[in-house]
Amino acid sequence: MLTLRPTAALLLALCAGPALAKPFCGDLANAFGPFDYRTPDPDQLYLVEMAHFTEDVQQGIKGNTGTLGADLDYTLRAFPNHTKALATMARVALRQKTPQLPGARYAVECYFERAVRFKADDGTAWAAYGQYLYQLGQTERALPLLKKAAELAPENASVNYNAGIAYAHMKNYPLAVQHAKKAYQLGFPLNGLRKMLVDAGKWDGKVDAPQVAAQE
Incomplete structure (x- = not known):
């Protein structure tokens, strides 16, 4: 079984530093987005997916603009609760037996933490997070x-x-x-x-x- 880094809340509780400015799993602010995957603007979603969530990326075969991890990272920073991208991230990480994909900014679990932090009312995001932990x-x-x-x-x-x-x-x-x-x-x-x-x-x-x- 994989050993993952602590989640954001746990790590913050363990860290002594009120000086720690940002959560371990990163600020949600992004140059493009973040946008809610449940109600996307079609043009914004298209711009992200045509470059960073192509069929090869979704299938976990290879990246399109760089590494697979980098394209998934871009997609999930623009649309943190993009459940298809979360599923691909989990599937590839489990297959490679790694807690963080090459090219990704954060550990795999962080992308799930970011999704539910972004939209705490998104049941499918919570389900994706729970399913990932269950598969671990x-x-x-x-x-x-x-x-x-x-x-x-x-x-x-x-x-x-x-x-x-x-x-x-x-x-x-x-x-x-x-x-x-x-x-x-x-x-x-x-x-x-x-x-x-x-x-x-x-x-x-x-x-x-x-x-x-x-x-x-």
Whole structure:
């Protein structure tokens, strides 16, 4: 399991210096942005993605203007809660078994910290952060983040699925089943969570049809 640097809040608590002017994970102010990925200006998003989040970057193959880490860094400084870029950052770091990609300004976890610091009401950003920690094997740290994500985005299938997986691994089956049913009601396509709970004898795998509001 990787050993990551402490998160911003923890490091600041450990540092003796009221003189420390900026958080460990960096100031969010940026020459271009920061912008909310949920409601982007199409032109601003295009300018960033056409140069720094090309198909090769998204797939974690290679950078476009420099290193892969540098292009992801640019994207995530302009759009801190760019969930697709966060997912790529996590996937590449896990594959390379590194806490920081070459060319990136910060440790991988910092980009998740920056995302939720920028938009604390973005459930998908909290879910991405929790999923990254979960994939590192840090389930106890991941669970509160996944729980918060589900509270903020209760109608998001992916958020519910990831929360259900984490609860299942912690053997909190009632909550795992609750999130599984919600995820599948919302149309989540993967059956891993369903199989896990059915094999454990905690669920029959059946999902009630979503309720449809009556039309006037």
